Amino acid sequence: MSAYRLFLVLSGVGAFAGNTAFTLNLVYQSQVVGLGPWQLVLVGTLMELVCFVAQVPTGVIADRYGRRRSVVVGHLLMGAGLLLWGLVPTYPALLAANAVWAVGAVCVDGALEAWAADEIGVAGVGRAFVRAGQFAQLGTVLGIAGAVALAGVDLAAPILVGGGVTLALGVALAVAMPERGWSPAPAGARSGLGSLRAQLVAGVGVVRRHRVLGYALAGALFLGLGSEGFDRLSQPRFVTELTLPGTLTPQVWLGAFAVVAAFGSILLTGLLGRLVEATRPRRVALLLVAVEAAAAASVVCFGLADAIGVAVAAYLAAALLRHAATPVLNAWLVANTSSGTRATVFSIWSQVDAAGQIAGGPPAGWVGQRVSLGAGVVTAGVFLVPAVLWFALAARRSPATAALVTPESVRPVQPTA
Incomplete structure (x- = not known):
């Protein structure tokens, strides 16, 4: 698969998995885990703080060691975080799962756009971003529908399915994702x-x-x-x-x-x-x-x-x-x-x-x-x-x-x- 097509598929599938997991996430946290308003706020605050702290270091690592590696590791971490999120409905597990997911998210953020620019080329990447945005919105619609359908079975089911799809996406990217446009620094550097x-x-x-x-x-x-x-x-x-x-x-x-x-x-x-x-x-x-x-x-x-x-x-x-x-x-x-x-x-x-x-x-x-x-x-x-x-x-x-x-x-x- 060409880098252009892979970028579109990744955007659509990633949006589907994310929206499947997060559309009814707050309902799961309040009704299944039993979190009160203050705990709900703390979970969100922890996620924002982890994203804030980890954002620049993960971007630096992506520039230094490779964007492909950062994107693959990010999807594996997000998938693992969501599975922990849905499998262990306790407050400490939820905090840990949020932290793992947030680190994975910032590994992907920035590295994916930089990878697309290198592999597709600056001249064509604008069109790729636009198309990817459309695929992401289509994935969003399907993810919302999937979350509502799965929640009728179990409120944890959308989170587990979203985590499973994200984890599988990371494994698939490890096999299929090319990286020809980025040149690594010398080993000593x-x-x-x-x-x-x-x-x-x-x-x-x-x-x-x-x-x-x-x-x-x-x-x-x-x-x-x-x-x-x-x-x-x-x-x-x-x-x-x-x-x-x-x-x-x-x-x-x-x-x-x-x-x-x-x-x-x-x-x-x-x-x-x-x-x-x-x-x-x-x-x-x-x-x-x-x-x-x-x-x-x-x-x-x-x-x-x-x-x-x-x-x-x-x-x-x-x-x-x-x-x-x-x-x-x-x-x-x-x-x-x-x-x-x-x-x-x-x-x-x-x-x-x-x-x-x-x-x-x-x-x-x-x-x-x-x-x-x-x-x-x-x-x-x-x-x-x-x-x-x-x-x-x-x-x-x-x-x-x-x-x-x-x-x-x-x-x-x-x-x-």
Whole structure:
């Protein structure tokens, strides 16, 4: 299988496995494991903290020892974590399983995009990211349906199936995943903590030397600040502040919204894909600005809306725009990084985003509790506005037709003792 096709299959199957496991995960934690609200919060906080701490080290290792190895190990860890999650329904086991899963997730995050850029090539990877986004949304729809069907048998069943599929995917990747576009450092340069430190310094140096990436990271911080509030408060707002039609239960309505948003993002991603070319960074950056500005406006509109029709339309617009922005963003980052430090830069990006989520959730939650859930959602939308401004600055400085960073522009990393 070609790298392009493998990337599409991996995106679709991975999304199916993840959504099968996580769609009803909170129901499993509360009803089967018996966790209370405070314990549920601690589980989520632990996952975010592990992701934050492990993000950059795993990216550095992927750049130094190979993206393929990092992706394979990541899927094996995620699968093992989910199996522990579903097989041992106790609070300590759940905390351990979350930590294992989180380390696996950050092994894949960044390394997979860097692998795709190396194997497919910068010229074609923009199209690959767009297609992969569509496959992921299709996998999301199938995963939601699978989770609902399996939960009728046992609430642990979706988690176990998702874990089994993820584990099998890791084994399959170990056999079938090629790595021809990445060149390892010499054996002597790959040993020791000094080598890893030098790799991290190189990645940070790329960000410091190129103002576009600095602006992008500032935007990532505000994206994180805004995303947590919307994710945590939007569904409760439908249940407590808005009146959904009584023909279906709120849970069924919310599931239907998720499916509609997934299909809508497939269509929107396809339309955006015609404009995404990693060899034309400025156009990709301007497209990202437009998508994120529309997403921010939709989040604010949802927070302010009282009519159910307006609220549903704004919620769906915000959800599908956020999904569709991911492949555009990935193509832009590829256009502005080189192969030798790409996974490290992706991991730095994800760590900044995670820091924003950790910091942005409490203010939106406080406003939601003290004023209203709608006000909390508006707070999240306001956090997104600076992100749009930072991305606009980055777009202004992005080159029109050439990648800002080339392999030749990055000084070689020298190992240290």
